[in-house]
Amino acid sequence: MYTIHPEGYQQVPEARMRMAELSRRTGVPVPTIKYYLREGLLLPGERTSPNQAFYDESHIRRLRMIRALAEVGGLPIAKVRDVLDAVDSPEEPFEVLGAVQHSIEPPTGNREGVHWEAATRRVSQLLADHGWRANVHSPPAQTLIAALASLHELGRDDLADLIERYAPHVEKIAEEDVKRVARGRGIEDTVEGVVIGTVLGETMLGALRRLAHQHATANALGVSADYEDRKRSGSGRE
Template identity: 35%
Template sequence: MRISDLSRLSGTPVGTIKYYLREGLLPPGRPLGATLTLYGDEHVQRLRLIRALTSRGGLSIAATRDIVTAMDQPLEPLDTLKVVHYSLPTPVDAAETDAVDEHLPRVDRLLTALGWDVSAESPHRRALAASLMDLSRLGLEYSTEDLLPYAEPAAAVARLDLDRLEHIDDRLRLAEYAAIVVLLLEPVLAVLRRLAQENESHHRAAFTATTDETAPKPRPQD
């Protein structure tokens, strides 16, 4: 397909495609002459990934280049997933290095208690430590025992995610799906939690009201 067809199929302006080509995010097409270059379905797929990373993920061109470059390497699916996860921004700012470091042992104790195999290089360790730090500053201390019940549903969600990724062999499709799951499904999970809290609150309020109505009334004193 010509670059105009690639633009139409991917929904990406021609000028943007040329920019991605110059920046090395998009592999060159197959030249058929001085003014004609052909592109294939793999270019459409790569453009979808770039859009997911830059528009939805808010990644810089440099960070996006790191991911798509890794996609061109002969990585195993789980290594591909790791590259994507480590490149995407964490939901928590862990910029206060020294303060965050003080809370890393709490994270490691939790991971040990869970038996989770997590790399020491994982940015998510620091993100969790930063979150625990923020909670501590507000006077809310969550111990390992407090966090264990929260980790159980997280593990169940992770199994569901990996079940969906398990049979995707193509690295580009895997990277695109992983990025979309992280970027678009995480807000869905957060909203589902809030809806569940609202539902639970209503049930508890209704139960309290029913209990108050059925409780024996005190007898009037003579």
């Protein structure tokens, strides 16, 4: 850390704090911090005695990332560990993205049968049509295949057909994501942006879609704009 001094820039020691202060500044309870330390999610502080340690800004940043992944992103601790391992690796952002995707994608279950085969062909064709540099064996492609296979099995081809409509819009979203992550930042911030953007971006996009669903459904059904307010206040009851 550097600060301006009359004689020029001088390096000053980074602010250090006890665990209680770390807890206060991050909002993470002390027992939870100790749990993260035991689990290896948070690096140990600088030991000053067997029972005392100092922590710094890097611990604050790390705790905020853990909270973002676990509490907002909804990842279980085991997945958070996998994602943080990817962040700590010396790999390039593209490799980190692959590791993160592999960590956060849900299991896809049974990967056989006519529905799975049809979904695989469809995703393969989608990738080819859009020239996306990905393959059907990548974690997100496998998740998409599993979703399509389930829709085919349920007889909801009308919903499966939405992937062709979604694709060009999602491509634009991805381009905006990458611009924000990569512009004018160092490798550490870029890697962190890839991780946080992938996990929390998924959360934001899902929440926006659900909000838009509420709006579109209300319009389609002729629900009044103040319906939710009246429902919360109880005035909407007959």
